[in-house]
Amino acid sequence: MSIGNILKESLGIARKHTIIIVPPVLVSFLIGCLSIVVIGMRMTAMEPDAVGELGQGVTDLILVKSVLSVVGWIFYSFAQGMVASMMVEVEDKGQTSLGSGFGRANEMIVSLMAAGFILGVLLLLGFMLFVIPGLIVAFIFSFTFIVIMLEKRGPVDAMKRSVQIVRANASYTFKLFAAIIGIGFFLMLVTVVLSKLSLIGLLASMALTGSFMGYTYVVFIKAYQQFKESGSGFPRG
Secondary structure, three states: OOHHHHHHHHHHHHHHOHHHHHHHHHHHHHHHHHHHHHHHHHHHHOOOOOHHHHHHHHHHHHHHHHHHHHHHHHHHHHHHHHHHHHHHHHHHHOOOOHHHHHHHHHHOHHHHHHHHHHHHHHHHHHHHOOOHHHHHHHHHOOOHHHHHHHHOOOHHHHHHHHHHHHHHOHHHHHHHHHHHHHHHHHHHHHHHHHHHHOHHHHHHHHHHHHHHHHHHHHHHHHHHHHHHHHOOOOOOO
């Protein structure tokens, strides 16, 4: 399947079964609101009149944002687990529900959240080191949560399997990843504009961010299934 076809097919699934992308949308609202409250409190507590206090306040603010980033990845990891299980149910039964998705993801909650924490820290460090290392981390571990749910593996083992799958399908996965990054960059500009308009615009930007995350999960689940069918990156038998 070409990159264009898998993107189009995944969009069709997300539109037809909108409930599949609800988990990451809910997480986006949760993290967005949490960020507004926590960061707002920190900025209010900063003392602009004293240079020393202001410096400490800025440092604390960066720390808070870093922690929220990792926490966000932990929650998104569970959401991705729900999306993966709901995708399987849609293909098997033609329908799914949040309850069944939550139940299956909850069975792997320790592995999902442990992997979310590890990747959250790696991504944070990677993006702090001039972005490129962060993109590399996101690329080679893009199938981690899918492997946890569909192969029932632990976090470290799932990360190793993701690297194996990416390596066996390097060219295709890179093109797919680049396409997703391109779409994500455009939507990021849109969300920045929306968030500056009003409260409604801010809420719309959260919904758009969550929807894009859900769509991305669907895309990589479809890619995983395609690789599995062809046997590329999967052991025979």
